[in-house]
C-alpha cells in the first residue's frame with residue numbers, strides 16, 4: 419500500500435518538477451502567508467536580510483524581534499531548519515509554540531537561516547536557478563562550508579557581537595558540524611550549539627519502510643538528473659496540494675497520511691497536531707537540490723558522514739564549540755546511541771538530553787504541541803549557562 423502511494427506521488431512529482439512547470443507556477447499566495455505577515459499576526463517583527471556567500475548564493479535570513487521586548491546584549495541566536503524546511507516552518511503556529519517567538523520573548527535576537535536552494539534562497543549573483551544547472555550543484559556540504567559561515571559572519575557584523583547561540587534541527591545540525599570541522603575558525607564564534615536530532619552519525623538500523631524509501635534515492639536521482647531535473651520538492655509543487663486535500667481533518671485518507679509520516683519519522687506521539695497538517699503543508703516542503711537527497715543517502719544508508727562523492731569523513735574532532743545534543747525516544751531516524759557516538763567524537767559535548775516525553779519523534783522537534791514546555795524552556799536554561 420505504502421509503495422503504491424509512494425510511487426504515485428513520486429511519479430506526479432517527476433511530472434510537476436519539469437522546469438517548464440517550475441516557471442509557470444504562480445506565487446502560491448493562497449497557500450500561505452509570508453514570514454512578515456506571520457510574525458505580525460503574532461505581535462512580532464520580521465526583517466528580511468540578504469546574505470551573499472563566498473560562492474555567490476544569495477540567502478534570505480529572517481530576523482524575528484518581539485514588538486514589546488528589546489533583545490538583550492550578547493543574545494544573538496542563529497537557527498537552521500532541517501530537510502526541505504525554511505524559516506516559516508518555525509513561524510506559523512504562534513508565540514507559545516514556535517521556537518523563534520519563544521526566544522524573542524525571552525530577549526533573544528533571532529536570525530533564521532534559509533539554506534541555499536529553498537524557496538527564500540533560490541537566488542545567485544550570476545546563476546539563474548531556472549536555467550543554470552550548476553546552481554543546483556550543492557549538498558549539505560555547501561550548507562555547512564558556505565551558507566552557515568556567511569550567515570554567522572553577517573549577524574555578528576550587524577549586531578557587533580562576537581559570538582552566537584546556534585540551533586540546528588536534523589540536517590541543519592549536520593551543517594553545523596560540517597562548518598566547524600571544515601572551517602575550525604568558526605568554533606570560537608559559537609557560545610553554545612543545540613543540535614536537535616542531528617542527522618550526522620547514524621549507526622542504528624532504520625525501519626524497513628524508511629530503508630525502502632532511501633534505497634530508491636540513487637536510481638531515482640540519476641533518472642531525474644538525466645531528465646534535466648535538479649530541484650526537488652519546490653514550494654507550490656503538486657505534492658503539497660495533494661497532501662492538503664488528502665490529509666485534512668475529515669478526509670478518509672488522513673490516516674494514510676499520518677501512517678506514512680510516522681513510518682519515516684518514528685512512532686506516532688500525541689504531540690503531533692493532525693488538524694494543523696494541511697496548513698503545515700503550505701509551508702513545507704520548500705525545495706532543495708537532488709544532491710541533498712544523495713547526501714542523505716550517504717548519511718543514512720552508507721552511514722558515512724563526509725563530503726558527497728568522496729570517500730573521506732568529516733573530522734568531527736575539530737568541532738570544539740560547546741554542543742548540547744537532544745534526542746526523542748520515538749525518533750525513527752536518530753537514536754540515543756547515535757547521539758552517544760557523536761558526543762564521543764566532539765571535543766566539547768556538554769550533554770545528551772532526552773526530550774521528556776514518551777515517543778517524541780523527529781518532527782516533534784519542529785511542531786510538537788507542547789514544544790515550549792518540553793523543549794524550548796530547557797534550551798533557554800541551557801543557553802543561560804553559556805555566556
Ligand SMILES: *[C@@H]1O[C@H](CO)[C@@H](O)[C@H](O)[C@H]1NC(C)=O
Pocket residue numbers: 552555
Ligand atoms: C559541482 O561542484 C563540485 C565541487 O564544488 C565541482 O568539483 C564540480 O565540478 C561541479 N560540477 C558541476 C557540473 O558544476
Ligand SMILES: *[C@@H]1O[C@H](CO)[C@@H](O)[C@H](O)[C@H]1NC(C)=O
Pocket residue numbers: 571572575576
Ligand atoms: C559589515 O557591515 C557594514 C555595514 O554595516 C558593511 O559596510 C561591511 O561591508 C560589513 N562587513 C562584512 C565583513 O560583512
Ligand SMILES: *[C@@H]1O[C@H](CO)[C@@H](O)[C@H](O)[C@H]1NC(C)=O
Pocket residue numbers: 691692693694697787
Ligand atoms: C491544532 O491545530 C489547529 C489548527 O491550526 C489549532 O486550531 C489547534 O489549537 C491546535 N491544537 C493544539 C492542541 O495545539
